Amino acid sequence: MMLEISNLTKSFGPRAALAGVNLMVGDGEFVILVGPNGAGKTTLLRIVAMLARPTSGTVRIAGLDPLKAGSTVRRQIGYLSHRTLLYDDLSAQQNLLFYARMYGLVDSDARIAELLERVDLADRRDDLVRGYSRGMQQRLAVARAMLHRPRVLLLDEPYTGLDPLAADGLTELLSGLSEEGCTLLLTTHHIGTLAAVNRRAVILSRGQVIYDDVVADVAGFQALYRDLVLRRVSDGGATMRTPPRRSLPVAAAGPPRPSGAERPLGYLRQVVAVVAKDLAAELRTREILSAMFVFAFLAMLIFSFALDLRGAIARAAAPGVLWTTIAFAGTLGLSRSMAREHETGGMDGLLLSPADRTVILFGKALGNMIIMLTLEAVLVPLSSILFNVSLFSPGVLAVLLAGTLGYALVGTLLAAIAVNTRTREVMLPILLLPLVVPLLIAAVQATGGLLEGLQWADLGGWTNLLVVYDLLISSAALLTFEYVAEA
Amino acid sequence: MIGRESVMLQRKNRVGIVLAVFSVVAFLGALWMVFDYAPREATMGDVQRIFYFHVASAWVGFFGFFVTFVTSIVYLVREERRWDIIAASSAEIGLAFITMTLLTGMLWARPVWGVYWTWEPRLTISAVQWLLYVAYVMLRGSVASPEREARFAAVYGILAFVTVPLSWFAIRWWRTIHPQVVSGEGMAITPRMVQTLLSSIGVFTLVYVTLLRQRIRLAHAQDALAALQLAQES
Numbered sequence: 277m278m279l280e281i282s283n284l285t286k287s288f289g290p291r292a293a294l295a296g297v298n299l300m301v302g303d304g305e306f307v308i309l310v311g312p313n314g315a316g317k318t319t320l321l322r323i324v325a326m327l328a329r330p331t332s333g334t335v336r337i338a339g340l341d342p343l344k345a346g347s348t349v350r351r352q353i354g355y356l357s358h359r360t361l362l363y364d365d366l367s368a369q370q371n372l373l374f375y376a377r378m379y380g381l382v383d384s385d386a387r388i389a390e391l392l393e394r395v396d397l398a399d400r401r402d403d404l405v406r407g408y409s410r411g412m413q414q415r416l417a418v419a420r421a422m423l424h425r426p427r428v429l430l431l432d433e434p435y436t437g438l439d440p441l442a443a444d445g446l447t448e449l450l451s452g453l454s455e456e457g458c459t460l461l462l463t464t465h466h467i468g469t470l471a472a473v474n475r476r477a478v479i480l481s482r483g484q485v486i487y488d489d490v491v492a493d494v495a496g497f498q499a500l501y502r503d504l505v506l507r508r509v510s511d512g513g514a515t516m517r518t519p520p521r522r523s524l525p526v527a528a529a530g531p532p533r534p535s536g537a538e539r540p541l542g543y544l545r546q547v548v549a550v551v552a553k554d555l556a557a558e559l560r561t562r563e564i565l566s567a568m569f570v571f572a573f574l575a576m577l578i579f580s581f582a583l584d585l586r587g588a589i590a591r592a593a594a595p596g597v598l599w600t601t602i603a604f605a606g607t608l609g610l611s612r613s614m615a616r617e618h619e620t621g622g623m624d625g626l627l628l629s630p631a632d633r634t635v636i637l638f639g640k641a642l643g644n645m646i647i648m649l650t651l652e653a654v655l656v657p658l659s660s661i662l663f664n665v666s667l668f669s670p671g672v673l674a675v676l677l678a679g680t681l682g683y684a685l686v687g688t689l690l691a692a693i694a695v696n697t698r699t700r701e702v703m704l705p706i707l708l709l710p711l712v713v714p715l716l717i718a719a720v721q722a723t724g725g726l727l728e729g730l731q732w733a734d735l736g737g738w739t740n741l742l743v744v745y746d747l748l749i750s751s752a753a754l755l756t757f758e759y760v761a762e763a
Numbered sequence: 764m765i766g767r768e769s770v771m772l773q774r775k776n777r778v779g780i781v782l783a784v785f786s787v788v789a790f791l792g793a794l795w796m797v798f799d800y801a802p803r804e805a806t807m808g809d810v811q812r813i814f815y816f817h818v819a820s821a822w823v824g825f826f827g828f829f830v831t832f833v834t835s836i837v838y839l840v841r842e843e844r845r846w847d848i849i850a851a852s853s854a855e856i857g858l859a860f861i862t863m864t865l866l867t868g869m870l871w872a873r874p875v876w877g878v879y880w881t882w883e884p885r886l887t888i889s890a891v892q893w894l895l896y897v898a899y900v901m902l903r904g905s906v907a908s909p910e911r912e913a914r915f916a917a918v919y920g921i922l923a924f925v926t927v928p929l930s931w932f933a934i935r936w937w938r939t940i941h942p943q944v945v946s947g948e949g950m951a952i953t954p955r956m957v958q959t960l961l962s963s964i965g966v967f968t969l970v971y972v973t974l975l976r977q978r979i980r981l982a983h984a985q986d987a988l989a990a991l992q993l994a995q996e997s
Contacts, residue, residue, distance in 0.1 A: 288908055288909055288910055289909035289910070289986070289989060290986060290989045290990035290993050291993055329842075686922070689918070689922075690919075690922075693902070693915045693918065693919065696906065696911060697906050697915075698905045698906070698907060699901075699905045703901075703902070703905060706898045706901060707902060707919065709894075710891050710892075710894035710895045710898055711895060711925075713887070713888075713891045714888065714891065717887070745925075748925045749922065749925055752922050752925060753922075756839070756917075756918040756921060756922070759839050759914045759917065760914070760915065760918055762914070
């Protein structure tokens with residue numbers, strides 16, 4: 277069996293999204309999963325794709341336990357979700373190249389060219405995804421899901437938003453994949469759209485499989501579906517039975533596909549890929565940096581009015597104004613960086629890859645740190661001019677580096693939390709600022725001490741506090757990011 | 764799970780009632796010790812007596828956050844709802860006690876220091892800590908999925924606790940005008956004062972345990988109610 281699901285349950289508080297699902301899918305099978313809204317289809321696919329954990333029960337893919345062989349299993353899975361998991365501000369080529377790096381593909385250029393040809397986007401490869409139609413985006417999303425040659429392709433409502441012509445194109449594409457031996461598990465409300473005759477269909481209702489058989493004719497199946505689901509609603513599911521399944525002959529799953537087209541995942545290479553992706557998007561739009569620059573300058577202007585910063589007072593207040601400005605502007609940047617990931621479902625795309633979870637934290641944090649340091653490269657000379665102080669010393673630069681590192685790491689972690697809250701527009705500063713106050717106090721005092729002519733060794737507790745804070749908070753962020761990233 | 768909770772909730776809350784009665788009696792005893800048994804401090808006068816509430820509530824606040832920290836770690840490892848309930852309950856109670864610490868500290872500071880508030884490091888860290896757990900409570904209220912809420916809150920509960928040792932050691936790292944009651948040379952107060960302080964700490968801890976038990980019970984009742992409502996809707 278390629279996919280073995282046994283007694284799978286998933287509860288959200290008192291609500292059971294899955295209530296004991298059992299499903300076996302053979303190598304190369306094409307299974308259509310149907311069910312009313314809230315039946316648990318998406319939850320089931322997300323658990324199989326390792327984007328969510330089950331409450332109980334087991335999933336085995338190609339005979340492997342995802343809990344023990346997560347990275348290997350992720351290489352076997354391709355997932356197409358409601359969202360495209362594509363970055364709007366990157367081109368088709370850049371999007372696929374990023375995912376190819378995350379999967380460690382060796383033949384990435386050839387594979388990308390082949391897939392773009394196959395989904396009929398070769399001539400639009402350098403266009404930004406935001407300029408694509410819905411159908412084009414969906415075709416590119418299929419290419420993304422197929423990029424690493426997965427043995428199992430999970431497709432969640434792939435026909436949503438497609439016009440009839442685009443839907444036919446997708447059906448043709450999926451049929452081709454099935455003929456090539458790829459195992460497909462697809463959820464849909466539109467079984468009529470698919471070439472469903474002689475394909476296996478599974479009906480999921482209230483978190484349980486209530487039907488599992490081969491479709492003889494589409495109209496008959498649709499009538500049966502309505503009857504089964506309506507009857508289950510009316511009798512609360514008490515009398516429903518799963519009919520015996522007339523299976524199509526299926527092959528047993530072989531061992532995981534040899535990774536001839538893949539190389540061992542380089543941790544650093546993947547971190548660099550995440551950073552490069554973020555910086556490429558930022559270079560294209562410049563929306564984060566420009567907002568941070570303008571905000572930082574405005575903050576300094578307002579501080580100068582509010583605190584009457586002139587003469588000696590200005591020099592004394594310079595470190596505080598500098599760090600407060602960095603903190604506030606940094607919060608803006610962190611918020612936008614994670615929102616960009618959230619809007620396209622990009623975090624799911626990162627989590628689907630076989631990369632270690634800390635790659636995502638380090639990659640995102642490093643990208644944010646580079647953006648913050650770019651801001652500081654302007655703020656330091658600006659502060660030197662506005663407040664008549666000299667901030668150009670190795671000590672001050674070391675404090676800036678240490679402070680920014682801690683801020684970017686913990687800020688990235690908390691931005692990943694804040695972006696998933698109902699009050700995402702305001703939650704990041706509320707979560708982040710109280711947590712970085714000890715860091716800011718230490719950074720301001722250390723910078724002030726250095727401006728007064730003290731040596732690094734004379735700063736005593738402030739630099740110790742800065743380093744201890746960085747170490748503690750960074751270790752905690754590394755240990756806990758996995759729980760934040762998981763949807 | 765729900766069945767077991769329902770049975771538990773149907774039982775009479777005898778332990779809770781005993782704890783509540785005992786807490787009230789013990790609190791009255793502590794009040795007597797604070798206002799009668801403990802001697803009048805020579806320099807500060809009667810205003811010093813607020814110190815017994817200030818230190819005791821600070822201890823319970825720190826302890827409450829420590830419980831949140833530990834149970835948050837356990838929740839992330841075991842993913843069992845009960846640990847999340849304890850973490851949330853303890854944070855809320857800890858926040859109430861730290862609020863009391865800040866208020867009693869300000870009431871004490873006005874006649875002694877001449878100001879309600881001064882930005883010395885330990886006070887600043889206490890304020891930061893208060894804000895951290897306000898943020899913790901706000902975070903819990905703004906996540907739609909209960910599972911995500913528990914995970915996010917557990918992570919934040921762990922990160923927030925990092926500031927507790929910073930607060931504790933801040934008095935030694937930085938120059939401060941905050942009175943240093945406990946030092947390497949022993950306590951700077953009389954034996955009766957020590958006995959009163961320890962009694963206050965004991966009583967406040969008992970109040971914390973009573974409140975925690977009731978809050979956990981309430982959370983289980985909310986879960987059971989939600990399950991019943993869901994079953995009825997189905």
